[in-house]
Amino acid sequence: MNESFAYLRSGDLVKGREAYQSAAKLNGDNVSERYKIILLKAESDVLLAEQNFESARQVANLCLRYPGVDKYTLQLGQCYLNRALANIGLNRDNFVFADLKRSSAMFDVVGTRSWKVLGLRTLAEYYDSRGDSENALRYFKLYYKGNKALLFDKRQSDIFLLEQEFATASLAQENELLNAEKELGELTLDKQQLRNRIVVALGIMVMISAALLLIRLRSIQKTNKELLKQSTRCELTGLYNRRYLEQRLTQPLPNHLSSFGYTLAILDLDRFKQVNDTYGHDIGDQVLVEVAKRLDQILSTNDVVARWGGEEFVLLLAGNQEPVKELELIRQAIADRPIETHSGQLELTTSIGATTHLTEQQLNSRTYKKHLKSADDALYQAKQSGRNKVVII
Structure with missing residues (x-):
């Protein structure tokens, strides 16, 4: 396909x-x-x-x-x-x-911004092919603005609707007050007593409206948190995705007191394409899920692992132990125990390339790609030297 x-x-x-x-x-x-x-x-x-x-x-x-x-x-x-x-x-x-x-x-x-942008570009090209320059230009502009997030706009829209509903309720309350005052004059009732009742009723309605507004806002916050989680997690493995790790690497990291410093590593499953070609992508997905579980189990609380794409994972290790030892433990966690699948047990290995002893100042928005490139070069050396190895540059 x-x-x-x-x-x-x-x-x-x-x-x-x-x-x-x-x-x-x-x-x-x-x-x-x-x-x-x-x-x-x-x-x-x-x-x-x-x-x-x-x-x-x-x-x-x-x-x-x-x-x-x-x-x-x-x-x-x-x-x-x-x-x-x-x-x-x-x-x-x-x-x-x-x-x-x-x-x-x-x-x-x-x-998945690429699919969203692809849809806009396809529309622009379609209108352009029909000679509709106005619509083509319109969608080309949308295509180039396609990377803007809609989450904030949605939240603002929901808050605006809540404000409109509250304003409508307030107008309805004012109308009720005016009608009540008219009835007081017509029926010669005790105006002050009735007015006090209306004030009490109005206060209760305001309190109810405020409570409903608070409930709605909390619901919006909960939805926003869920959307944020979905946008930063890999749908298949549950690990963080590439988008999350890139954002993490562009933000200041905590001060690091360990002598080991930070480690940036790239892990790639050896001959994973043969698994997909031989057993199918469903079995390949099972393998990726199991590898993600093993990585999550062996890493420390402050370590971060993200599925970078395909069978490739990127790890940001916080230096809780000596890097060579920790990376070897990660390699052994995959190589030493077969993976159970619907097609039986599969024995897989992994190659790991890493760069170690990095400081928080070295991992920032301007330099982290350079260290990722170093880790990728180390991964290439691990592959070229026979796979199932850890190479550190």
């Missing part, structure tokens, strides 16, 4: 469809629901590339209605995006922007 996507992006529709059909042959009762959802998304990609917009829309609908698709946020957003593109091809502009908004929200949740 990745091969099909690559061919379609390069304009080779024939090979793109052939690659998709090869992937479709693997579909069956023994594959995961995630595979079936990705396969539907890939089919709609092919149909869109072939400009078969009606069929692409129907397949995208199948993807969006597939049982359990809500668990796969990224694929759900991709299918919304494909349905929007199909409706553009069918000149159904009324149905486009709602799906674009949904897909954008999904991509924000998983921190």
Whole structure:
């Protein structure tokens, strides 16, 4: 399916469809629901590339209605995006922007800006190909602004709605007060006594409104925390993602009293591609989840591990013990014990490249990439020298 996507992006529709059909042959009762959802998304990609917009829309609908698709946020957003593109091809502009908004929200949740930007760029190129310069320019501008987060805007919007609701309730209370005063004059009741009752009622309503506002604000805060967690965690392994670690490395680190200093290491599973090619990506995902568990168990509280991409992990060790010893323990935790999978036990090793004894001043927004490059060079040496090794530069 990745091969099909690559061919379609390069304009080779024939090979793109052939690659998709090869992937479709693997579909069956023994594959995961995630595979079936990705396969539907890939089919709609092919149909869109072939400009078969009606069929692409129907397949995208199948993807969006597939049982359990809500668990796969990224694929759900991709299918919304494909349905929007199909409706553009069918000149159904009324149905486009709602799906674009949904897909954008999904991509924000998983921190997948590349798909969000791809959707905007695709729209811009589409309008440009039709000679609609105004809309093309509009979406090109949105494309270049696509990296801006929507979380703050959403929070501000919710607070604005709360303020509007509170203002409406206050106006309703004032109207009730005026009507009560009119009735007092007409019925010659004790105006002061009734006024006191109204004041008490108004106070109770204000207190209730304030309590409701507080409850709503706490709900918003809880939602924001959950969204932040989702945007900084790898959906598969539960580890921090690349986005989180890059933010961590651009911020001041705590003063370090240990003589070992900080260690920046890159861990790469040896011959992991053979696992995917031989057993399938579901087994590969099982391996990644188990490796993440072992790393999480062996690392100290102040250490940070993030899935950098694919089978590659980046570790920021806080120097709680001697770096060579700690990195060897990490290597042995993976190499010395087979990994249990649905296809049986798999024996895997890992290569680790690292740079050690770094100070907090050396790890900042201007220099951390240089040390990552050093760790990557060390990883290359570990791979070249036979794998299953730790190399420190």
